[in-house]
Amino acid sequence: MTTPADVHDVRDPELPGRLLTDERDALVPLLRARxxxxxxxxxxxxxGWTVRDVLAHCSAAFTRVLESRFEKGVFSPGSNDRDIAERADWSNGRIVDEFERGLTEAGPVIARAGGVLDVLALGEWVHAGDIRETFGEPGAYGGDRLPQALALLAYVTCRDRHLP
Structure with a gap:
């Protein structure tokens, strides 16, 4: 007999990429219209962060993944601050461009990583909700992508042996 926990033990390597692509199609047009x-x-x-800071953080994380740059302390608060500071002189459009590239190209890289980067897609979905909430968009953390995000959350929490 299969239990719900057993179902979440099976990784769908394409799920993070689908979530990112679907998020790209929903969020990027909203950003470009602002x-x-x-x-x-x-x-x-x-x-302490603005919408621009959140986008700079997310786009930098994607760029690190795409370039396989995982130096010590990557994704730490200090690293996040440095990534945001590095983009301080960029236009909002350039940050959105980098963000869109990451949403488009990171899926296959995450799939090949064997699960260790899956949480990046989940974190991006959460931050996209944070941005939508800031903009006053209804259902900031809901919509068509919610089932994908919940399935990814279930897998990651079971894999890491967190309480469901």
């Missing part, structure tokens, strides 16, 4: 001043709005879920 005024520059909207990128300066504070994100309540990320104290």
């Amino acid at each position: 005024k520059d001043e909207d990128f300066a709005l504070p994100v309540a879920a990320c104290p």
